[in-house]
Amino acid sequence: MRIDVITIFPDYLNPLREALLGKAIERERISVGVHDLRDWTHDVHRAVDDSPYGGGPGMVMKPDVWGEALDEVCGVQDATPRLVVPTPAGRPFEQKTAVRWSQDPWLVFACGRYEGIDQRVIDDAATRMSVEEVSIGDYVLVGGEVAALTMIEAVVRLLPGVLGNPLSAEQDSFSDGLLEGPCYTRPEVWRDRPVPDVLRSGNHAAIARWRRDQALERTYHRRPELLAALPEGDLDKADRKQ
Numbered sequence: 001m002r003i004d005v006i007t008i009f010p011d012y013l014n015p016l017r018e019a020l021l022g023k024a025i026e027r028e029r030i031s032v033g034v035h036d037l038r039d040w041t042h043d044v045h046r047a048v049d050d051s052p053y054g055g056g057p058g059m060v061m062k063p064d065v066w067g068e069a070l071d072e073v074c075g076v077q078d079a080t081p082r083l084v085v086p087t088p089a090g091r092p093f094e095q096k097t098a099v100r101w102s103q104d105p106w107l108v109f110a111c112g113r114y115e116g117i118d119q120r121v122i123d124d125a126a127t128r129m130s131v132e133e134v135s136i137g138d139y140v141l142v143g144g145e146v147a148a149l150t151m152i153e154a155v156v157r158l159l160p161g162v163l164g165n166p167l168s169a170e171q172d173s174f175s176d177g178l179l180e181g182p183c184y185t186r187p188e189v190w191r192d193r194p195v196p197d198v199l200r201s202g203n204h205a206a207i208a209r210w211r212r213d214q215a216l217e218r219t220y221h222r223r224p225e226l227l228a229a230l231p232e233g234d235l236d237k238a239d240r241k242q
């Protein structure tokens with residue numbers, strides 16, 4: 001997978017080079033390009049924003065600069081990328097989004113700042129490629145860089161050979177529509193708190209049942225709407241006792 005990020009703060013993307021993601025780059029599971037939007041300015045001030053038409057607070061990112069940047073970054077291969085624009089006004093980013101994008105050969109992230117990017121940039125790009133305006137949550141960040149890092153990590157960890165143990169990606173929270181239950185490791189007792197007996201019983205059926213019950217209970221208390229969204233057949237008879 002090829003990933004490009006366009007931003008006015010390229011250093012914000014340095015964490016991509018660390019740890020798990022850094023290994024994925026070393027192993028050539030992914031190649032990453034980070035591009036400074038100001039490289040496509042032509043004025044002495046290297047301006048990337050201007051006042052909003054219609055008035056109002058803040059500044060809007062200029063279409064001409066973004067247009068040239070996207071033409072170049074998205075034009076380097078005869079393939080066309082999926083363009084992702086992190087924005088509070090986007091469709092929610094979910095695990096299923098990460099799963100879908102993990103099949104893509106090329107993702108380009110356009111990191112907006114200020115009040116946002118001139119809408120014509122999105123509309124123009126959408127004539128040539130798939131464009132998705134995506135939100136990582138109902139809050140406002142200063143720019144799209146942190147959201148891009150979040151989404152890139154969620155996608156790249158699903159790629160083959162990136163995670164040490166591929167099973168853990170399959171047993172993620174949400175992979176069965178429920179939240180992950182509690183987990184435990186040594187010591188057996190810690191500050192007078194023992195590990196639940198069932199987990200040390202060696203009875204794998206009982207352990208699986210207990211884990212499912214914990215996931216159901218946690219989902220019921222923290223995210224009841226996820227239970228309501230479960231496909232009918234997913235809750236088996238044993239679950240209904242919960």
Ligand SMILES: COC(=O)COc1cccc(COC(=O)c2cn[nH]c2)c1
Nearest residue numbers: 087088112116117135136137141143144
């Ligand atoms: C067309 O899209 C744009 O103009 C994007 O512009 C902006 C402006 C300000 C901040 C951001 C960053 O995204 C978020 O804050 C965000 C994403 N998820 N939850 C919060 C992006």
